[in-house]
Structures are given as structure tokens and as C-alpha cells.
Amino acid sequence: MAQKNTLLTISEQTGYSVSTISRVLSGKAKTYRISRETETLIKEAAQRLNYQPNLIAQTLRTQKSNTVGLLIPEVDNPFFASLAGIIIGILHSRGYHVLLADSRESARDEVQELRMFMSRSVDGIICIPVSSTPDFHEHVSSQIPMVLIDRHFKKTSLSYVCTDNYAGSRMATEYLLDKGYKRILAIQGVPDSMPNKERVRGFVDAIGVHGVDYKIAGNAFSVENGNREILAAFSGGREYDAVFAFSATILLGAIDALRRLNLRPGKDVGIISYDNNGFLDFMDPAVTRVEQPLREAGKVAVDTLMEIIAARRAGHPDPASRQILIPPTLVVRGSC
Amino acid sequence: MAQKNTLLTISEQTGYSVSTISRVLSGKAKTYRISRETETLIKEAAQRLNYQPNLIAQTLRTQKSNTVGLLIPEVDNPFFASLAGIIIGILHSRGYHVLLADSRESARDEVQELRMFMSRSVDGIICIPVSSTPDFHEHVSSQIPMVLIDRHFKKTSLSYVCTDNYAGSRMATEYLLDKGYKRILAIQGVPDSMPNKERVRGFVDAIGVHGVDYKIAGNAFSVENGNREILAAFSGGREYDAVFAFSATILLGAIDALRRLNLRPGKDVGIISYDNNGFLDFMDPAVTRVEQPLREAGKVAVDTLMEIIAARRAGHPDPASRQILIPPTLVVRGSC
DNA sequence: AAAGCCTGCGCAAACGATTGTGCAAATTTG
DNA sequence: CAAATTTGCACAATCGTTTGCGCAGGCTTT
Incomplete structure (x- = not known):
């Protein structure tokens, strides 16, 4: 029913000028001294015609x-x-x-x-x-x-x-160290991104104090990346006893790969992750993680x-x- | 550096009219017989001035x-x-x-x-x-x-x-029945929505053939709803041996509630869900589900x-x- | 009674693009 | 060489709003 009604339509219907209509409908009636009866008259017409302002024109004009x-x-x-x-x-x-x-x-x-x-x-x-x-x-x-x-x-x-990705990563890493893990693999996301860099820094700093074996691998916040890096890191004969995934997507890939290698996540290999996903609580095992206040x-x-x-x-x-x-x-x- | 350059700016810089500029930059040079040299001249100027067309104006004009x-x-x-x-x-x-x-x-x-x-x-x-x-x-x-x-x-x-939510739901339900479940609780989402109605219909139709106990409860595609309905359904003394969650969010709430009631999802109570979430494969236990080709x-x-x-x-x-x-x-x- | 003020509204110029039409100059045609 | 085309571009309207300014007519002031 209601078609494209513009200020012009209302103007033709009411006999008032487009400018007056505009001022009334944008609530500037008082400032421009429009009489009360004109105001209600225009408003009713707008209502009746189901007028909707054209936001594009409005934007062009008002910026x-x-x-x-x-x-x-x-x-x-x-x-x-x-x-x-x-x-x-x-x-x-x-x-x-x-x-x-x-x-x-x-x-x-x-x-x-x-x-x-x-x-x-x-x-x-x-x-x-x-x-x-x-x-x-x-x-x-x-x-x-x-x-x-x-x-x-x-x-x-x-x-x-x-x-604070530095703090979060350091906290997670120190938790792993407290638990006695000795060879830790961190799988990172996009290397140049600041959160990733900060997490790497936090990880390295935490490790530095204790001096255990570690490696940082990977290059994307993706499932495939998690998968690939686990396979690469564990097939070289050099195994890790804990994995720190920098995101839940990485984590999923990692877990999948570990299972494929007959390693039980959480038992044979400690697992910690970065992310908020609600599903982490329902996984097998539930995942210890750094949560961000998004x-x-x-x-x-x-x-x-x-x-x-x-x-x-x-x-x-x-x-x-x-x-x-x-x-x-x-x-x-x-x-x- | 680059400020708001319009066709007018380019016009002033090149001496050509706004219309000519417009036609060149929108690739209509040939149709409007603009000479090749004018064309390149204008294009260079546009480049140099880093001209970006104002999409709002464009939209207003072209609709x-x-x-x-x-x-x-x-x-x-x-x-x-x-x-x-x-x-x-x-x-x-x-x-x-x-x-x-x-x-x-x-x-x-x-x-x-x-x-x-x-x-x-x-x-x-x-x-x-x-x-x-x-x-x-x-x-x-x-x-x-x-x-x-x-x-x-x-x-x-x-x-x-x-x-096809009818087919999906019916398929899931029949799978449950094949597995021998006898008292099935379906937790639905927004009742009036078509997918939900279809799923209910599929569920009921599947049940109808076999004549087992069932109940349909709930009213939202949310974690809270899953939680609430499990607690309500199982605390009445009347227990179910399988739960069909109409979404992953419902599922999470349901699992949480079951655990709270000391019921092991997948062992004490069969679990099936509707949803595609990749995490479902990593849960404890991995969740049998209807996946939609989104x-x-x-x-x-x-x-x-x-x-x-x-x-x-x-x-x-x-x-x-x-x-x-x-x-x-x-x-x-x-x-x- | 002339000068000023207020009331209530319309005119027209923007905002930045697109496009139908017009019109010189250059070129071709007969 | 005049007429007919063609070439190459500019004018101006338009999309739908907003808004500075102006201007009649009525009312107040001194």
C-alpha cells in the first residue's frame, strides 16, 4: 500500500511547503515558529501517508x-x-x-x-x-x-x-609450569597481530624464568593451523607434554590431531587455550583457558x-x- | 592528506565539467564520446587527487x-x-x-x-x-x-x-526410537517459528508410529531454556531416557542441568541435537545431531x-x- | 501615525552524484 | 563549397532532505 512518500507528497497534500513539512517532522517546529495547528495537521498527514524519511537523502544533506x-x-x-x-x-x-x-x-x-x-x-x-x-x-x-x-x-x-594479552598468556603459561609441564608447544595465530605478539611475549617471558623446553609454531587462528602444527610437531619424534593453543579454533584442530595420534588431550598431553567459547566447558575434557572480558x-x-x-x-x-x-x-x- | 574530493574538485583542477568527469570515471566515456586524451587526463587527475565517489550521493541519484x-x-x-x-x-x-x-x-x-x-x-x-x-x-x-x-x-x-526441518526432526527421532529409547523429551525453541513447528511435527509424527512416551517443552533457542526444562522435567520424578535438543544452545543448557542432577549425558540419558556447531564433535560425549547445509x-x-x-x-x-x-x-x- | 517587531511560513541553495538534451566546432559527404 | 554529420563536451534538472534568509501581514510602541 504505502509507497514512496516524500516531503513533496505531503507538501502537495497539505498545501504547505516542503521546508515547513521538514521542520515539523524533524521536531523543529518551535524553533521555526510553526503554528501549533499547522504542526498537528502536517503530522497527521505524515501519519496517514505513512511517511518514512529517506535516510540516504538525509545523510547526504546532514553528513x-x-x-x-x-x-x-x-x-x-x-x-x-x-x-x-x-x-x-x-x-x-x-x-x-x-x-x-x-x-x-x-x-x-x-x-x-x-x-x-x-x-x-x-x-x-x-x-x-x-x-x-x-x-x-x-x-x-x-x-x-x-x-x-x-x-x-x-x-x-x-x-x-x-x-592484556601479555598478562593472559603469561598467566596461562605459568599455570602450565606450576603443573610441572616440561616441554611446551605454543600454537600461535596470525603472527603479526598485536594480540599474538603479546601472547608470544608473555609465553616466552614466563618460560624464560623457568627454563623449560618450548616451541612456538603456527600462523593462523584456524582449525587447520592447529591440526597441521600438532602433526608437524609430534611426528618429528620430538614430543611435547603440553599444548597452549592461542585460540579455540586452533584448539579444535589440535585436539583432533592429537586424537589421531592416539594421544589423549588432558591426559597424555596437557591442554590450555585462549578463548571464551561456551563450549569449552562441555568438551572432553573441559578446557582450562584464558577468558577475555569481551x-x-x-x-x-x-x-x-x-x-x-x-x-x-x-x-x-x-x-x-x-x-x-x-x-x-x-x-x-x-x-x- | 587526501581530503573529501568531489567531482567538483576534479572539475576545477582539470577545467572539464562535472558531467564529463562523471562519465569518464563511471566508465561511460565511449558512450558519451569523450576523447581518449581527455579521458586519461581526467583519470590521472582522479588518481592524483585520490578521488573516492560519495556512495551516498550515488545511491540517492541512482537508487x-x-x-x-x-x-x-x-x-x-x-x-x-x-x-x-x-x-x-x-x-x-x-x-x-x-x-x-x-x-x-x-x-x-x-x-x-x-x-x-x-x-x-x-x-x-x-x-x-x-x-x-x-x-x-x-x-x-x-x-x-x-x-x-x-x-x-x-x-x-x-x-x-x-x-527440511520436518525431515530432519523425524530422522533424528526415528534414530532415537531405533536405539530403543522409550521416554523422550524434546526441548523446543521459539514455538511459533516455522522451523520449530516443523521439527515438532516431525518429532510427533515419528513418535506416533511407535507410540512411546514423550513430551515437548521449552520456548526459546537459549541455554537458559535448556537448563530450565531439564530441571523441570526431571525433578518431577518423571524421568526421560533421551533428550532431543532443538538447538546447540538448548543442548548446552540441558547437559549442564543433567550433570547437576548427576545424570551422565550419553550414558544415563541419550542426547541428540539439532545444529552444526563444530564443537559438537569435541564434547563429552560427541553429540549425534542433525546438521543443516547452511x-x-x-x-x-x-x-x-x-x-x-x-x-x-x-x-x-x-x-x-x-x-x-x-x-x-x-x-x-x-x-x- | 510612522516606525518597529513578531508570526508564520515560503524560496532557493545546498549535499554530490547521474544523465537527457543542446550546441558549437571539426569533419565528412555529395 | 555548402550541407550534413560527427565529435566533444557543457547545461541544467534530478534524487529527497535541511536550513539560512526573506518577506508579507498583523500587532505593538511612542
């Missing part, structure tokens, strides 16, 4: 879209998907729409998607960055409010909120973004760059 | 946004999230951007979000519907190409692609949408409504 661009490395990855879900939920509750894109762990695609966000006039951007140089991101941020989450750059003025991180990120947006709208300088590391927690179960 | 709206019931729910992830991946590979919204299982919110999609001039909509009446959806579909996925309406002309469903849905979009652009009538049920598969593990 604000009520939309936030969310850029994650991979939609397929359950960790990013779940973090994205959390952030989207928060953004919706704040009245923002969400454009979701993924960079497929590629710096080129990342640039392209960020450009796309800019040409779409998003009001802000939340980004899990992929590239290792902040240059382009700083440029984007100079045009559109942006905050990073989960990953960040070393030297940058960008605001970010991540969890919901809190998401909230802080969105809040920070909102503040930057508000500041720029008001013509103020950005709030001081907020660079936050939230401490993760060790959830002890029976896998090591 | 196409290269964007698809994706509406799911809940971002939090891992099943929807994973299906969304799959669809988003496919859409990206087809060159579409994605606006993601969730209806929070509320028909009101659903209408609102669909309206939002319309005022954003999305080129198409993929929707997991919540409401039980197709009226508004048919209306939307008359304005913007739309296909439903996962859930559908009984009597409707809308295209949809779902999996990737295929996603592909078919996107393809169908593309065809409708193409047809309407060409001024043709829509392709015949495509209402597809893809058969699911039973993945047998050790939980029953």
Missing part, C-alpha cells in the same frame, strides 16, 4: 548517517563473529545501525573497506585492524571517529581497547567512540586518546 | 546502493551469527556491502528494521523472519527484492530457502536474491517464487 562501520578480520571466525555480535548489540541499543565488513586478514582489503566506510559517511568506525602500520588508520581517524578493539598498534595516537571491552569501545563523535560534533578537540588494556582471567578446568 | 540488508532474529545466538557470517561472506564475494540488523525476536522491531532498510535504499533484503504473518513482508518485497532464509511462512508468495542454503538464497534484483532492474517480472527445502543430514556420534 550524519546514524551508522557505525564495523570492520573485522574474518566473519567466519567464531571469535570475531562473537565479538562483532556483542558490539552490534551495544550499537543497536545506542540507536546506531551497523555496516559490517571484513578484511579477510588482508591489509589491502582493509584499506578498501575503510574507504568504503568513509564514502558512506558513517558516523564512526570500530575496527579490529589487520595491517601493521597505523598510517592509514590515523588518516581515517582524522576524518571519521574511530576506535580499535582487540588489536592495536604500538606507537599510535588512536584510541583502542584490548585485553562484553566489557565492547562497551568501553562503543562509549569511547560515542565520546569522540560527540566531541567533534560540538567542535571540541577529541578527548584524550584512550588506550586501554583490560585484564583477562584464567578459567581453570581439567585439561591440564 | 541503487550495492548494499543488501540482512535481518536476523538475534545477533547473540551463535546459530544465527554463523548463518549470518556465511551469508555476509557470500554477499561480499558478490560485491555487496551488508547492513546487519536484528529483530530481537520481536515482530515490532522486525517491521522497524525492514522499514529502515527501505529508507536506506538497500538493493535487496535477506531475512530470517520473526513475525507469523507474511503481510508486511509481502509489502516490503513488492518494493525491494527479498528472500527469506531458515524460517518461512506457510501461505506466501515470497521466495525462501530453508532446510552454506548451500546461503548460496541459494543469495543467488535467488540476485536473480530477483536483476529481473527487476531489467524491467522483467520476478522469477517464479522459489520455495526450497534442502534436506539436512544426520551426523551420528556417540551420545545416543
Whole structure:
């Protein structure tokens, strides 16, 4: 029934000018001295015609879209998907729409998607960055409010909120060491990403103190990577008595490979992981792991973004760059 | 560096009119007889100025946004999230951007979000519907190409692609019956949703033939629901020897509750579930389940949408409504 | 009674692209 | 060589909003 009704339609129906209609419907009736009867008349017409403002035109004119661009490395990855879900939920509750894109762990695609966000006039951007140089991101941020989450750059003025991956990794490793494991294999994710680097650092530092055998292998937050690295590490005759998986996806691959090698995860080989997935409690055995406070991180990120947006709208300088590391927690179960 | 450069900027730099610039940059140089040298000159200028077309203006003018709206019931729910992830991946590979919204299982919110999609001039909509009446959806579909996925309406002309939930549920139930289970508890999800109704029907039909004890309880695809219904069903003294969880989230809640009651899932109580989650293979015990071919469903849905979009652009009538049920598969593990 | 002010609203210019049409100059045709 | 084309591009309208400014008519002020 209701077709594309524009301000013009209402104007023709009521006899008032398009500008008057616009002012009434955007709640600016008082400021522009529109009489009360005109106001209700117009509102009724709008109601009757089931008028819906064209958000595209609105955005073009006002340069604000009520939309936030969310850029994650991979939609397929359950960790990013779940973090994205959390952030989207928060953004919706704040009245923002969400454009979701993924960079497929590629710096080129990342640039392209960020450009796309800019040409779409998003009001802000939340980004899990992929590239290792902040240059382009700083440029984007100079045009559109942006905050990073989960990953960040070393030297940058960008605001970010991540969890303390160094602390988390160190905590996990020390737990393994306390348990008496002597030959530890860490399977990492994307090597250049900051969380991964920090986890490696935490792992090495923890090991360093105790001086046990260890190895760091792998290169992706994927099931295949976990699988491959276990097979490679255990088929060389050189075996490990504990495995530290840097993500749940890696973990699944690792467990699968171990079973294939007739090694019982949790018994023959100690297992510890990084991730929040609720399924970890129901696995065989339940997995001891480092959990990150994702919901809190998401909230802080969105809040920070909102503040930057508000500041720029008001013509103020950005709030001081907020660079936050939230401490993760060790959830002890029976896998090591 | 690169600021907001528009066609006007390039026009001023090159001396050519905005229209000429536009035609060159949108590849219509030949059709409008722009000379080759003018063309390269303009392209170089665009390059140099790092011109990015304003997608909002483009959309307003052309009425196409290269964007698809994706509406799911809940971002939090891992099943929807994973299906969304799959669809988003496919859409990206087809060159579409994605606006993601969730209806929070509320028909009101659903209408609102669909309206939002319309005022954003999305080129198409993929929707997991919540409401039980197709009226508004048919209306939307008359304005913007739309296909439903996962859930559908009984009597409707809308295209949809779902999996055959009746067959899947019946298959699972018959498997349980074959195994000799005599008192079966099914824990359902959102009762009004079509997949749920179909699963109930499949369950009941399968049971009907054999005439064993059964009960259907629950009302949400959530962990809490699984938990609650197990506690309710088993604390009444009346116990069941098998549980059919209609989703993995329900399953987790159920298993947790069973353990709390000192019942070993898979041994004391048979367990079967509906869902694809990769973790199900690593649980204790690995869960026998009905898996849905989500990737295929996603592909078919996107393809169908593309065809409708193409047809309407060409001024043709829509392709015949495509209402597809893809058969699911039973993945047998050790939980029953 | 002339000068000022308030009320209530319309005009028209943006925002940045696309596109039908028009019109000189250059070229071809007969 | 005049007429007919063709070439190469610019003008201006348009998509649907928002918003600065202006302007009648009525009312108040001194």
C-alpha cells in the first residue's frame, strides 16, 4: 500500500511547503515558529501517508548517517563473529545501525573497506585492524571517529581497547609450569597481530624464568593451523607434554590431531587455550583457558567512540586518546 | 592528506565539467564520446587527487546502493551469527556491502528494521523472519527484492530457502526410537517459528508410529531454556531416557542441568541435537545431531536474491517464487 | 501615525552524484 | 563549397532532505 512518500507528497497534500513539512517532522517546529495547528495537521498527514524519511537523502544533506562501520578480520571466525555480535548489540541499543565488513586478514582489503566506510559517511568506525602500520588508520581517524578493539598498534595516537594479552598468556603459561609441564608447544595465530605478539611475549617471558623446553609454531587462528602444527610437531619424534593453543579454533584442530595420534588431550598431553567459547566447558575434557572480558571491552569501545563523535560534533578537540588494556582471567578446568 | 574530493574538485583542477568527469570515471566515456586524451587526463587527475565517489550521493541519484540488508532474529545466538557470517561472506564475494540488523525476536522491531532498510535504499533484503504473518513482508518485497532464509511462512508468495526441518526432526527421532529409547523429551525453541513447528511435527509424527512416551517443552533457542526444562522435567520424578535438543544452545543448557542432577549425558540419558556447531564433535560425549547445509542454503538464497534484483532492474517480472527445502543430514556420534 | 517587531511560513541553495538534451566546432559527404 | 554529420563536451534538472534568509501581514510602541 504505502509507497514512496516524500516531503513533496505531503507538501502537495497539505498545501504547505516542503521546508515547513521538514521542520515539523524533524521536531523543529518551535524553533521555526510553526503554528501549533499547522504542526498537528502536517503530522497527521505524515501519519496517514505513512511517511518514512529517506535516510540516504538525509545523510547526504546532514553528513550524519546514524551508522557505525564495523570492520573485522574474518566473519567466519567464531571469535570475531562473537565479538562483532556483542558490539552490534551495544550499537543497536545506542540507536546506531551497523555496516559490517571484513578484511579477510588482508591489509589491502582493509584499506578498501575503510574507504568504503568513509564514502558512506558513517558516523564512526570500530575496527579490529589487520595491517601493521597505523598510517592509514590515523588518516581515517582524522576524518571519521574511530576506535580499535582487540588489536592495536604500538606507537599510535588512536584510541583502542584490548585485553592484556601479555598478562593472559603469561598467566596461562605459568599455570602450565606450576603443573610441572616440561616441554611446551605454543600454537600461535596470525603472527603479526598485536594480540599474538603479546601472547608470544608473555609465553616466552614466563618460560624464560623457568627454563623449560618450548616451541612456538603456527600462523593462523584456524582449525587447520592447529591440526597441521600438532602433526608437524609430534611426528618429528620430538614430543611435547603440553599444548597452549592461542585460540579455540586452533584448539579444535589440535585436539583432533592429537586424537589421531592416539594421544589423549588432558591426559597424555596437557591442554590450555585462549578463548571464551561456551563450549569449552562441555568438551572432553573441559578446557582450562584464558577468558577475555569481551562484553566489557565492547562497551568501553562503543562509549569511547560515542565520546569522540560527540566531541567533534560540538567542535571540541577529541578527548584524550584512550588506550586501554583490560585484564583477562584464567578459567581453570581439567585439561591440564 | 587526501581530503573529501568531489567531482567538483576534479572539475576545477582539470577545467572539464562535472558531467564529463562523471562519465569518464563511471566508465561511460565511449558512450558519451569523450576523447581518449581527455579521458586519461581526467583519470590521472582522479588518481592524483585520490578521488573516492560519495556512495551516498550515488545511491540517492541512482537508487541503487550495492548494499543488501540482512535481518536476523538475534545477533547473540551463535546459530544465527554463523548463518549470518556465511551469508555476509557470500554477499561480499558478490560485491555487496551488508547492513546487519536484528529483530530481537520481536515482530515490532522486525517491521522497524525492514522499514529502515527501505529508507536506506538497500538493493535487496535477506531475512530470517520473526513475525507469523507474511503481510508486511509481502509489502516490503513488492518494493525491494527479498528472500527469506531458515524460517518461512506457510501461505506466501515470497521466495525462501530453508532446510527440511520436518525431515530432519523425524530422522533424528526415528534414530532415537531405533536405539530403543522409550521416554523422550524434546526441548523446543521459539514455538511459533516455522522451523520449530516443523521439527515438532516431525518429532510427533515419528513418535506416533511407535507410540512411546514423550513430551515437548521449552520456548526459546537459549541455554537458559535448556537448563530450565531439564530441571523441570526431571525433578518431577518423571524421568526421560533421551533428550532431543532443538538447538546447540538448548543442548548446552540441558547437559549442564543433567550433570547437576548427576545424570551422565550419553550414558544415563541419550542426547541428540539439532545444529552444526563444530564443537559438537569435541564434547563429552560427541553429540549425534542433525546438521543443516547452511552454506548451500546461503548460496541459494543469495543467488535467488540476485536473480530477483536483476529481473527487476531489467524491467522483467520476478522469477517464479522459489520455495526450497534442502534436506539436512544426520551426523551420528556417540551420545545416543 | 510612522516606525518597529513578531508570526508564520515560503524560496532557493545546498549535499554530490547521474544523465537527457543542446550546441558549437571539426569533419565528412555529395 | 555548402550541407550534413560527427565529435566533444557543457547545461541544467534530478534524487529527497535541511536550513539560512526573506518577506508579507498583523500587532505593538511612542
